[in-house]
Amino acid sequence: MLTISQVSERTGLTPYTLRYYEKIGVLKGPSRREGGARTYTESEVSYIQCLNNLKKLGLSLEEITEFTRDGCVMEKIQLGEDPANFTPTLNKRTEILSKYLLDLEAKQQELDHMISLTKEKLAVYLELSKGSYEAPI
Amino acid sequence: MLTISQVSERTGLTPYTLRYYEKIGVLKGPSRREGGARTYTESEVSYIQCLNNLKKLGLSLEEITEFTRDGCVMEKIQLGEDPANFTPTLNKRTEILSKYLLDLEAKQQELDHMISLTKEKLAVYLELSKGSYEAPI
DNA sequence: ATACAAATTAGAGCCGACTCGAAGTCAAGG
DNA sequence: CCTTGACTTCGAGTCGGCTCTAATTTGTAT
Numbered sequence: 001m002l003t004i005s006q007v008s009e010r011t012g013l014t015p016y017t018l019r020y021y022e023k024i025g026v027l028k029g030p031s032r033r034e035g036g037a038r039t040y041t042e043s044e045v046s047y048i049q050c051l052n053n054l055k056k057l058g059l060s061l062e063e064i065t066e067f068t069r070d071g072c073v074m075e076k077i078q079l080g081e082d083p084a085n086f087t088p089t090l091n092k093r094t095e096i097l098s099k100y101l102l103d104l105e106a107k108q109q110e111l112d113h114m115i116s117l118t119k120e121k122l123a124v125y126l127e128l129s130k131g132s133y134e135a136p137i
Numbered sequence: 138m139l140t141i142s143q144v145s146e147r148t149g150l151t152p153y154t155l156r157y158y159e160k161i162g163v164l165k166g167p168s169r170r171e172g173g174a175r176t177y178t179e180s181e182v183s184y185i186q187c188l189n190n191l192k193k194l195g196l197s198l199e200e201i202t203e204f205t206r207d208g209c210v211m212e213k214i215q216l217g218e219d220p221a222n223f224t225p226t227l228n229k230r231t232e233i234l235s236k237y238l239l240d241l242e243a244k245q246q247e248l249d250h251m252i253s254l255t256k257e258k259l260a261v262y263l264e265l266s267k268g269s270y271e272a273p274i
Numbered sequence: 275a276t277a278c279a280a281a282t283t284a285g286a287g288c289c290g291a292c293t294c295g296a297a298g299t300c301a302a303g304g
Numbered sequence: 305c306c307t308t309g310a311c312t313t314c315g316a317g318t319c320g321g322c323t324c325t326a327a328t329t330t331g332t333a334t
Contacts, residue, residue, distance in 0.1 A: 005280075015281090016323055024321090035330045037281050053247045058195030061321070073255065087266065094262045101255045104248060110190045111245050118210065118238045125231045129224065142310075152311090153293055161291090172300050174311050198291070275334100282329065292318085299312065304305105 001039040011048045018048075026051070026061050057107060067100045138176040148185045155185075163188070163198050194244060204237045 004015045013021075018038075021027040027048065030040045050073075054064050067073045072093045141152045150158075155175075158164040164185065167177045187210075191201050204210045 003281080014323075017321085019282090020322060033281095033330095035281080036283095037330080050251075053251060056195055057244060057248055057251070058193055073258070090262060090266050094259065094266060097255060097259050097262065101252065101259060104252050104255065107194065108245075108248050108252060111194055111241060111248060114187075114190060114194070115238065115241050115245060118234060118241065121210070122231065122234050122238060125227060125234065129227050129231060140310080151293080154291085156313090157292060170311095172311080173313095174300085278331100278333085280330085280332105283327090284325105286323100286325080288323075289321090291320090294317075295315090297313090300310090301308105303308090 001033075001041065002045065004038050004040070007040045007045055007048065010045055011052055013048065013052065021051075021061075024061065026065050057104075059103075063103075067096065069096075072096045073100060138178065139182065141175050141177070144177045144182055144185065147182055148189055150185065150189065158188075158198070161198065163202050194241070196240075200240075204233065206233075210234065210237060 002010075004018055007013075007018060008015050011018075018027070022029050030038050030044055033039050047068075051064055051068065054067070055061075059067070139147075141155055144150075144155060145152050148155075155164070159166050167175050167181055170176050184205075188201055188205065191204070192198075196204070
């Protein structure tokens with residue numbers, strides 16, 4: 001079990017930010033020690049790291065909250081005893097996950113395009129810098 | 138030549154935003170008609186669309202400004218007459234572009250990872266929803 | 275016992291990125 | 305000529321996402 005500052009070190013998020021995420025519902029409150037200090041599990045840490053990756057990919061906290069709510073994206077599914085309760089949850093999660101996947105794949109396309117453009121341009125620059133100056137593009 | 142509202146339609150950015158980008162130096166001011174109205178070229182529009190893609194990938198306006206300054210990313214290089222003036226510019230651009238490429242490739246890795254995780258999970262969900270209920274994961 | 279480091283809360287403040295309102299200018303159509 | 309609509313500038317307001325301060329409490333070391 002880890003303190004908030006240990007989690008801070010591992011995730012790169014400040015304790016301020018971790019408490020803030022909890023306050024606005026992006027993270028659920030972890031368990032507490034005697035005296036009230038937050039204490040995190042390893043699995044909570046990897047959840048936070050995953051969340052952080054999504055943020056770097058440009059998703060808003062609101063989007064992240066939607067995609068990770070009920071453990072859609074990052075947690076194992078909890079199967080209830082009764083299939084009647086279970087199936088609607090499963091369907092809803094499948095739907096949310098599909099939407100999420102489309103989002104990511106759109107980003108992937110844009111990103112791949114930007115990367116190949118950049119590589120092309122870089123190749124031209126490198127060619128120019130070691131070669132002749134008489135061929136402006 | 139296009140008006141600001143035509144550019145707005147094509148890029149999905151509001152006229153407010155376009156003027157704001159100009160104010161803070163993300164976009165350079167376009168030429169003006171008689172009377173002072175902004176008028177944009179097609180090439181300016183594609184520049185703006187590209188900028189917009191970078192934003193969707195999670196880059197800040199400051200990063201975008203750095204990467205696109207002097208036309209590093211999106212514009213053709215302007216070659217001066219004198220190689221002595223030209224080479225340092227070229228080297229600086231090559232450096233900025235390389236940094237930019239690393240950024241994008243890091244994002245690409247994260248993104249690919251998130252996508253394969255998501256696909257795996259979705260496959261499990263789909264399997265569950267059409268199959269037996271007795272194997273909770 | 276006491277001092278120190280690290281945690282807690284509530285609430286205020288800050289910054290980036292828009293977003294809008296007000297007041298004014300200009301070109302074209304009835 | 306005068307209205308209409310799209311443009312202009314400037315400054316203020318909003319919102320998301322932190323970031324910090326202040327006052328307090330707790331656990332550990334001397």
